[in-house]
Amino acid sequence: xxxxxxxxxxxxxxxxxxxxxxxxxxxxxxxxxxxxxxxxxxxxxxxxxxxxxxxxxxxxxxxxxxxxxxxxxxxxxxxxxxxxxxxxxxxxxxxxxxxxxxxxxxxxxxxxxxxxxxxxxxxxxxxxxxxxxxxxxxxxxxxxxxxxxxxxxxxxxxxxxxxxxxxxxxxxxxxxxxxxxxxxxxxxxxxxxxxxxxxxxxxxxxxxxxxxxxxxxxxxxxxxxxxxxxxxxxxxxxxxxxxxxxxxxxxxxxxxxxxxxxxxxxxxxxxxxxxxxxxxxxxxxxxxxxxxxxxxxxxxxxxxxxxxxxxxxxxxxxxxxxxxxxxxxxxxxxxxxxxxxxxxxxxxxxxxxxxxxxxxx
Amino acid sequence: xxxxxxxxxxxxxxxxxxxxxxxxxxxxxxxxxxxxxxxxxxxxxxxxxxxxxxxxxxxxxxxxxxxxxxxxxxxxxxxxxxxxxxxxxxxxxxxxxxxxxxxxxxxxxxxxxxxxxxxxxxxxxxxxxxxxxxxxxxxxxxxxxxxxxxxxxxxxxxxxxxxxxxxxxxxxxxxxxxxxxxxxxxxxxxxxxxxxxxxxxxxxxxxxxxxxxxxxxxxxxxxxxxxxxxxxxxxxxxxxxxxxxxxxxxxxxxxxxxxxxxxxxxxxxxxxxxxxxxxxxxxxxxxxxxxxxxxxxxxxxxxxxxxxxxxxxx
Numbered sequence: 050x051x052x053x054x055x056x057x058x059x060x061x062x063x064x065x066x067x068x069x070x071x072x073x074x075x076x077x078x079x080x081x082x083x084x085x086x087x088x089x090x091x092x093x094x095x096x097x098x099x100x101x102x103x104x105x106x107x108x109x110x111x112x113x114x115x116x117x118x119x120x121x122x123x124x125x126x127x128x129x130x131x132x133x134x135x136x137x138x139x140x141x142x143x144x145x146x147x148x149x150x151x152x153x154x155x156x157x158x159x160x161x162x163x164x165x166x167x168x169x170x171x172x173x174x175x176x177x178x179x180x181x182x183x184x185x186x187x188x189x190x191x192x193x194x195x196x197x198x199x200x201x202x203x204x205x206x207x208x209x210x211x212x213x214x215x216x217x218x219x220x221x222x223x224x225x226x227x228x229x230x231x232x233x234x235x236x237x238x239x240x241x242x243x244x245x246x247x248x249x250x251x252x253x254x255x256x257x258x259x260x261x262x263x264x265x266x267x268x269x270x271x272x273x274x275x276x277x278x279x280x281x282x283x284x285x286x287x288x289x290x291x292x293x294x295x296x297x298x299x300x301x302x303x304x305x306x307x308x309x310x311x312x313x314x315x316x317x318x319x320x321x322x323x324x325x326x327x328x329x330x331x332x333x334x335x336x337x338x339x340x341x342x343x344x345x346x347x348x349x350x351x352x353x354x355x356x357x358x359x360x361x362x363x364x365x366x367x368x369x370x371x372x373x374x375x376x377x378x379x380x381x382x383x384x385x386x387x388x389x390x391x392x393x394x395x396x397x398x399x400x401x402x403x404x405x406x407x408x409x410x
Numbered sequence: 411x412x413x414x415x416x417x418x419x420x421x422x423x424x425x426x427x428x429x430x431x432x433x434x435x436x437x438x439x440x441x442x443x444x445x446x447x448x449x450x451x452x453x454x455x456x457x458x459x460x461x462x463x464x465x466x467x468x469x470x471x472x473x474x475x476x477x478x479x480x481x482x483x484x485x486x487x488x489x490x491x492x493x494x495x496x497x498x499x500x501x502x503x504x505x506x507x508x509x510x511x512x513x514x515x516x517x518x519x520x521x522x523x524x525x526x527x528x529x530x531x532x533x534x535x536x537x538x539x540x541x542x543x544x545x546x547x548x549x550x551x552x553x554x555x556x557x558x559x560x561x562x563x564x565x566x567x568x569x570x571x572x573x574x575x576x577x578x579x580x581x582x583x584x585x586x587x588x589x590x591x592x593x594x595x596x597x598x599x600x601x602x603x604x605x606x607x608x609x610x611x612x613x614x615x616x617x618x619x620x621x622x623x624x625x626x627x628x629x630x631x632x633x634x635x636x637x638x639x640x641x642x643x644x645x646x647x648x649x650x651x652x653x654x655x656x657x658x659x660x661x662x663x664x665x666x667x668x669x670x671x672x673x674x675x676x677x678x679x680x681x682x683x684x685x686x687x688x689x690x691x692x693x694x695x696x697x698x699x700x701x702x703x704x705x706x707x708x709x710x711x712x713x714x715x716x717x718x719x720x721x722x723x724x
Contacts, residue, residue, distance in 0.1 A: 070616060078616070189649070240686035242657070243649075268657040270649065286658045311624055311658065313650075327621075329628070334621040354487055356621055372618075379618050402616025 063368045063383050063392075066129060066407040067361070068093075068102035068111055071398060080113050082129055082407075083381070083397050090397055093127040100144065101403035102127075105152035106276065108364075108410035112146040112155050124157055124171070129407070136171055139178055143169070147191045149227065150276055156181070156191035156229050168231055168248055183215065185253035187234035188246060192272045194228045197279035202228065202247065205260075205298035215252045222249035230256075230272040230281055237266040245269045245283060245296075262287055262294060262302040273315045280341065282315035282324050293326045295341050305339040306346060312337075314358070319366030325349060327358050334358050336371060349387060357382075361406045370394075370404040445597055446510065448519040448572050449584040450608075453558065453601050455524055457501040460600075463494045464512050471497050473521055475508035499523060518572075522581040527557070527602035530706035535639070536699055536717060537562040537667035537692040541570035547700060548578035550717045554702050556580065560606060562641045562667050562692065563587030585610060586641025586667075595619035598626050604705050605633040607661060609640055611647045620650040627659050635705055637663045643691070656687045663688045663710055665701065 066084050073079030073096030080094030080102045093111065094102075100114035110128045117123045121141035126134040136143070140159035147156045153173055160166040165186035171178050182188050194202055206220045219228070229248040234241045235255065245256040258264050267287040274281050281296045282305075293306040293315050306312035310330040318325050318338060325338045328351075335351025336358065350357040350371060359372040367386050372379045378399040382391040444463035446452035452460040462471055462483070473479040483495035503523050510520035534551035536559065538544055544561050551559040558581040563571060568587055575582050583599055585608045596609035596619070607630060609623050630636055638655050640647060643666035655661050668691035690712055692701055698714035 237686070242686075268653060270653060286653075291653070291658050311628070329621075329624060333625070356618065358618070358621065372616075374618065379616055400616050400618075402618070 063363060063370075063385065065363060065409070067370050067381070067383075067394075068104065068405045068407065069381060069397060069401050070094075070099055070101065070403045071401040073099075077116075078402075080111065080115075080127065081397070083394060088396055091129070091131065093129065093131050093133070095125065095133065099125070102405045103146055103148060104405055104407050105148050106150055106408055107152040108408040109152060111405075112148060114144045114146065114157075124155060126173075136178070137176075140164075140167065140169070145190050147193060147229075149193045150195040154227075156193065156231075158189040158191070168229065168253070170229075170250070179250065181229065181250045182231075182246075182248045182253040183218075183251045185233065185246070185248070188231045188248060188253060190232045190271060191229045191248070192231070192274045192281075194223070194230055194247070194274055194281075196275070196277040198274050198281060199223065199228060201279035202298045209257070216254060219247060219249045219252035219254055222251060223247070226250060230274055230283075232270055232272060232283075242266050243268045243270060245272060245281075256296070260296060260298055260301050262304060271314060273317055275317045275321055278317075278321040280321075282317065282326075284313045284315060284326075293324065293339065295324065303344070305341060305344060306337070307344075308346075316360055316362075319362050319364075325360050325362075327360075336360050350382075350384070350391065359402060359404055361404045363406045364409040368406075370406055372402055372404065446520040447517045448575050449568065449582070450597055450599065451519065451581045451583065452510075452521045453524060453527070453581050453599070454499050454521065455526055456499055456503045456505070459496055459498050460521065461494050462497050462510065462512060464515075465493065466513065467493050467495075469495075469513035470511075471495060472511040473499070473503065473508040473523070474511055474516070475521075475523075476504040476506045479503050479508070519576060522558075524557070530704065531601075532556040532702050532704055533558050533560065533601070533606070533637075534715075535560045535562075535665050535690070535692055535701040535703065537694040538699070538717075539564040539694050541574040543694075544571060544574040544582065544584070545577050547717055548580060548582060550700050550715065551702075552580055554700065554715050556702060558583065558601065560585070560639055560665070562639070562694075583608065583639075585639060596623045596626050598630050600630075600633075601705075603634040605630040605636045607636055607638045607655075609638065609651065609655075610642065611640065611651055612642055620648070620654065623651055624654050627654050627661075631659055634707075635663075635710055636661045637665060637703065637710075638687075640664070640666045642666070643668055660687050663690060663703070663712075665690050665692065667692050667694060669693065671696075 064085050068082050070078045077098045079096035080099040081090050081092045083090050097116035102111045102113045115125045123138050123143050124136045124146045141161045143159045155171045159169040167180050168182040168188040169178050170181050211220045231246050232243045233246045235244045246253045267285045269285045272283040291311040292304050293312045295305050296302040308330050312328040314327045316325045323338045328337045331351045331353045334356040336349040339346040355375040357373045362369045370383050373382050380399040381394040381397045381401050384391045454460040467485040471481040471483045481497040483497045485495045505523050505525045508521040510517040534556040536547040538547050561584045563586045571584050599606040638661040664687050697716050700715040700717045702713050704711040
């Protein structure tokens with residue numbers, strides 16, 4: 050009986066590693082890794098205003114942006130044992146890295162000061178950068194189209210008759226090399242707006258209005274592609290305030306979060322039927338999830354008196370990590386599952402941010 | 411599907427990127443001084459009310475100035491500011507500058523009680539950097555018949571600015587200076603039915619800051635006019651903050667320092683969403699450095715006024 054109870058308790062204990070950001074010795078942000086097995090924290094980033102760490106899908110290493118010695122910003126690769134590699138960039142500022150599904154390439158935005166931005170893809174094996182998107186500029190926040198999302202896009206594009214010109218190029222390249230979804234600046238009434246684009250090496254096409262929820266100048270941001278399924282989540286102020294939308298190139302787009310309070314930062318849960326996001330519907334920032342079939346929304350961790358944000362799921366899908374300021378400064382919390390009690394990870398200290406649970410290597 | 415809908419929308423030449431997704435600089439300290447204090451004063455009138463933040467509920471709140479005035483305080487936990495008290499100023503309170511005493515804590519020059527806040531009034535804005543410039547600008551603001559002054563400074567100790575603010579005869583909101591312990595990521599100053607919304611994107615809070623800015627913007631959206639003020643006009647402002655201030659719930663005006671007045675939107679060092687909101691740059695040291703904005707029932711009007719150079723430091 051006792052043995053069974055102990056066994057169940059051990060199952061409930063989270064395992065693995067979480068990367069996160071906290072102030073380093075010089076006060077600037079530094080990427081670190083917390084290991085549940087040893088309870089130890091290992092600094093792995095250079096501590097030069099390191100940005101949000103992103104694990105390669107194979108769990109082998111992290112990518113994150115960080116300041117460079119020359120005053121720019123570059124993408125750094127770091128392994129859990131502390132090996133660092135700085136990508137040799139052509140452009141001065143390089144931000145928002147996103148791994149391809151096979152962990153072989155990293156997409157990011159790049160620019161020189163005062164210049165227009167480029168979408169760049171770095172090939173790890175070749176140690177080489179390539180500008181993607183053809184002549185398009187102002188692209189940012191890339192996410193890789195993979196699995197069924199890519200298949201769905203290619204299938205739909207063929208049905209659209211995208212065989213000629215830029216569209217044909219994009220379709221051919223997407224089938225051969227993969228494609229990205231990115232946010233890009235577009236002309237809008239009174240200035241600039243943002244819109245979603247599909248990007249290949251030599252082409253970038255704005256997502257057709259026919260698959261969006263409505264026509265008009267809205268500001269899209271933060272596309273999130275599911276690694277296997279055919280849907281793309283993003284946020285938009287279509288409808289008057291910021292909402293989470295789910296797009297399929299086959300079936301169109303719907304508003305998943307629909308609430309008068311702002312909803313932002315979509316994150317796919319391990320269950321592809323659910324999408325997590327942050328919402329201010331309690332007055333404070335909280336974590337919610339919405340079912341992409343029933344459009345039912347329910348709280349994950351939400352309060353009227355403190356904030357919860359930055360969710361990251363464990364590779365086994367049960368547990369998740371997040372940041373909360375329930376005790377004052379932002380601290381790292383882990384929950385074994387929905388409805389369970391959060392456990393504060395004191396070993397990482399506070400303030401901390403940007404947790405990323407390591408995929409199983 | 412129409413062919414033009416599928417064609418690549420031409421990225422305008424003006425399109426450029428301001429793409430910091432994770433604004434970071436340093437966070438040597440975390441705590442921020444609770445509102446109001448000498449460099450983020452509250453402005454109210456006899457019979458008016460104001461918000462006082464504290465780390466503890468139920469403390470006595472007193473205005474200490476021309477005469478000590480005990481305030482009636484209703485304490486509550488606010489979704490926006492944490493613990494705060496809504497304080498009512500007695501109708502017989504004398505106009506003037508007051509220290510605010512919250513429990514044992516004395517906040518020097520934290521409250522200005524004005525005779526009235528007219529429906530039409532002026533606020534002056536300047537980017538002066540040095541503390542001596544603050545006194546000079548305050549004098550110019552008084553000459554311009556401004557009700558208050560917004561002073562954008564440089565990174566330095568807050569103490570000299572606090573000392574300089576004591577010499578002024580009008581409320582001065584200071585941002586962009588100090589050891590950052592003085593500054594929350596964002597704070598709002600109410601002037602009657604209008605709002606000055608300050609945010610410093612270099613006071614990073616590891617992803618927490620944008621949530622605070624959104625809550626403040628949401629809480630102040632009913633204002634007649636809202637002017638957002640940032641001490642930094644650069645990529646650190648971040649797209650998320652731009653979406654909050656310029657796209658989802660646009661403010662009426664954005665004020666920030668620049669090295670020079672741009673001739674066209676393309677001249678902006680970091681083009682982005684700003685053209686969608688009226689932008690008024692301030693150039694430190696320029697002859698017409700003082701920006702005066704008229705708040706009234708008519709659209710916001712602005713003028714630029716020369717400010718004498720501050721005396722050189724020996």
